[in-house]
Amino acid sequence: MDTAELTELGQQLRVDSVRASAAAGSGHPTSSMSAADLMAVLLAHHLRYDFDRPAHPGNDRFVLSKGHASPLLYSAYKAAGAVDDEELLTFRKLGSRLEGHPTPQRLPWVETATGSLGQGLPVGVGISLAGKRLDRADYRVWVLCGDSELAEGSVWEAAEHAGHEHLDNLTAIVDVNRLGQRGPTRHGHDLDAYARRFQAFGWHTVEIDGHDVDAIDRAYGEAISTKGQPTAILARTLKGKGVESVQDREGLHGKPLPHADEAIEELGGPRDLRVQVHAPAETRMLHSVPTGHLDLPRWEKGEEAATRDAYGQALAALGTARGDVVALDGEVSDSTRAEAFAKEHPDRFFECYIAEQQLVAAAVGLATRGWVPYASTFAAFLTRAYDFVRMASISGAGINLVGSHAGVSIGQDGPSQMGLEDLAMFRAVHGSTVLYPCDPNQTARLVTAMAGLDGVRYLRTSRGAGPVIYGPDEEFPVGGSKVLRSSDRDRMTIVAAGVTVHEALRAADALAGEGIAVRVVDLYSVKPVDRATLRSAAEETGLLLSVEDHHEQGGLGDAVLDAFLDGRPMPRLVRLAVRTMPGSASPAEQLHAAGIDAESIAASARLLVEQAIAP
């Protein structure tokens, strides 16, 4: 296309953005209009993409980090012939694929869900890493960012990661329209301010007038030809560009244009330009995935091992068996034991340093390209990435997250290092799976099972070594549990998981010596929960006693009740959980202080029996 045609295409994208938002009665046309020329030139001249084959391994990848500019994205889809005008006008309506913010669950051309700002670039870094280090395909990753979202620290985690990894297949296009939602940004149209920041993180930068299609064209060419560095294109634009009454004005974020018909006329009226998007180069298979025999590590009863150790060893074995398994860690792989994988499969290990948002975002990006990522850090520090986990679930991303050092049982390091909210956090994520093993063989099996699940999978591991209680050939289906002590005289059921399983067993044995029979259930699958076993336990023993190394809200106790949510009579349930703020102390002292060790469990059980609350 020549200059005039590109300009016309930009105007068409504006008109369609205005039309779609007007039809919806909501949306972000002004944020779309500022970036319309940037999108037009990308679509017509530089993007290599087969809309009929979104899974094509050679396709470039486009991420709309400023996801609220969805009208622009959908207008571009229309210009590319991927959606028709009728569908365009279903924008934001019930049942439409064209949501307020784009999601890959509904649209095959969307790489990742956006709408929480500052996430597109971090995920784009993950995709770029896949391209460089795994797929070794020459696709490019284009991320369209807003200027407001550059205030998010996650953007600078991504900038650091991309700069350090020399991701020259990555281009950030920043639509510097100077206006955020409620008013001007910190830096207005000061492109240099942004350029200095990106340059400091090792990026090549280009500053342009974002409404000069030739300048845009040259900038994209410069990005493509820049080697060894990612490129940030800083484009000076006007919000609402092209319509005098809204252009560059405050107070018009996220609203349809006041007079859409007049605006469309001012923009030159509707057009129906079609863009023949460049095809991707024919390329080899997405990635060849060698598969082999799964030779999981084995532990024998009588040994001791920490579940974090089992995680590292099992993941390394899984990586040998499955070429599509990759691992990431947040600079604590010696603690999470992801180092075992890193040692055996250095080409598939990604060090993300202390940047948990980027850790999860990179996993999401790798997952978009078909890789099966396991990302690990301390359970406590995954709270840093909760918004990314939430958005991953909206994306439908298949990622495995592994949190080590769960609970007070880590000991002396104190509360800042203790994961005590992680079960609550992950249980509340839509479609998530939450697993919490107590034994190394169990851990190894669950690590393997995770790879085959959908959505966000979370595994909680523990710091300290515990006894091996399961044989290496035992199976642990997700959604299952294990009944470890049982008789027909059980007066209650202790439901435990992870470290508290061992405490529960010690308590049960002590109680048995006193003539008090109790059942013990290892609820390693915290979500989904084993309804049948819990219901039987409640019916047969009359009382459940849950014991968890987690705050009392949202963790194991609440998970137990997931088995009784259909209006049936609920069981009696007593909970032991971490109710006070821990300090520093040894692991055993911590468990005792929190009232979740064997002695506390036994004492609670005795009390309940004496009070005749237990049958």
Add this chain to the structure above:
Amino acid sequence: MDTAELTELGQQLRVDSVRASAAAGSGHPTSSMSAADLMAVLLAHHLRYDFDRPAHPGNDRFVLSKGHASPLLYSAYKAAGAVDDEELLTFRKLGSRLEGHPTPQRLPWVETATGSLGQGLPVGVGISLAGKRLDRADYRVWVLCGDSELAEGSVWEAAEHAGHEHLDNLTAIVDVNRLGQRGPTRHGHDLDAYARRFQAFGWHTVEIDGHDVDAIDRAYGEAISTKGQPTAILARTLKGKGVESVQDREGLHGKPLPHADEAIEELGGPRDLRVQVHAPAETRMLHSVPTGHLDLPRWEKGEEAATRDAYGQALAALGTARGDVVALDGEVSDSTRAEAFAKEHPDRFFECYIAEQQLVAAAVGLATRGWVPYASTFAAFLTRAYDFVRMASISGAGINLVGSHAGVSIGQDGPSQMGLEDLAMFRAVHGSTVLYPCDPNQTARLVTAMAGLDGVRYLRTSRGAGPVIYGPDEEFPVGGSKVLRSSDRDRMTIVAAGVTVHEALRAADALAGEGIAVRVVDLYSVKPVDRATLRSAAEETGLLLSVEDHHEQGGLGDAVLDAFLDGRPMPRLVRLAVRTMPGSASPAEQLHAAGIDAESIAASARLLVEQAIAP
């Protein structure tokens, strides 16, 4: 102190760090040794602090962002005469104030809990803002950072905030010891790499040898005399400095020195230097807080209003009545309605732009200085700051967080903007309070009540307008609830909060017309929960039906069960919650699709009555 004395003091801090860690059998001596000279010079020459009066308004504020270097901090306390040697050796033991990572709950000289990296500087920015804009005292804020933690995006949110606000009372001292936990950092000893980054964000930088006490002294002087910019001092140091066998070596993070006695000897043996820390300047009161009459906004029954509108107006009124109330927002004050406060009290409003970690951290920092912060953004985006919320609870910080646009009822914007995990997230925080009003008068009262509570307080507001159902003089104690429909023929109790209260009332009225009496409880206090009312409702009506605009885990349904945690028979409970991934649709369509609107509630109630599950 002269050069030799400062050097000796640095050695003493090293020796005491080694001794404390050896006594504990754990801890981070090598991370303490790298920063010992930096700490020695600060303590002896530049810090102005009265250890006997930690609340002194003129005290400088020191934040150990690399909280794992706690042995260094406690050794400095000893040198300053604040703790004795005996206490120093209780480090990390059960009951000791000297925890693995410092917390203000146990030590009066600690400003904020650290140990989750990348949080000290963001909180330090909040303290500096208090100094500049509120206290108008000339105290300085010194933050000792590690180099590894500069990978956290939150550090760059803080850098951006401080640069933009010209916080020349803030100094970041970066201990560039080149080694993280598991190995080298990205930038090793490349001080320029860090300097470029800080400079790009508007900071003055100084690069020094972090073991040259005279250079350190000059750098601190330069920081103090630099006007209009915060200063970052980038200090090249060696981890484990001073002990050949550990100095600058990998694999020694977070471990006591292998041969402590030899190391102490190599460091010149124990010393008992005492530092006379400079006293703070005598200053006026911390801040004079004008108080006045609280004139809350009032709504009459029959009107409609959104709880987010009530939040903004109530907060503005509270700000008029209480001079210590301040507000912060993440660039969405037009949506959260914090703009009402900003308009009336611009001197006490802090725009934090789209940087939710910094938003919460600044609130924590302001709270350390006695201010009562209210920080708002979309409920969904508070997930971005979960680690900061978690650490705020460890600090015991009194902060108010307000999440707007909760739930599917926001409508067309889609799932990325919907807070659907926020109740779970905040309920799991130790010592938190969670409030969820449905009515503007209720909102206004709760906004006021929050100010007087301890710990982390969360208020959930809604986007759309709803009917006023309470009079403006009604009271809403925290921990209470309101019974809105009740009779002695009630066959179940619908427990609702926020938007679902209105749906529940409509359902109850429809059911009443069919001869099915149901009770309706407005559970506006989600944590703590009104046990008495819920227990009575369960006893008297036999069945509870919870209805929430939140995922089913960790929200209102689980909160209801908090009333039955002592082993007493649990109620029958059926939950209606958001179980599918929403798309775009109108608010009414969303509520219907999620099965939490009046029709869905009534249908569920009928079904339960027909099945004779309801009595």
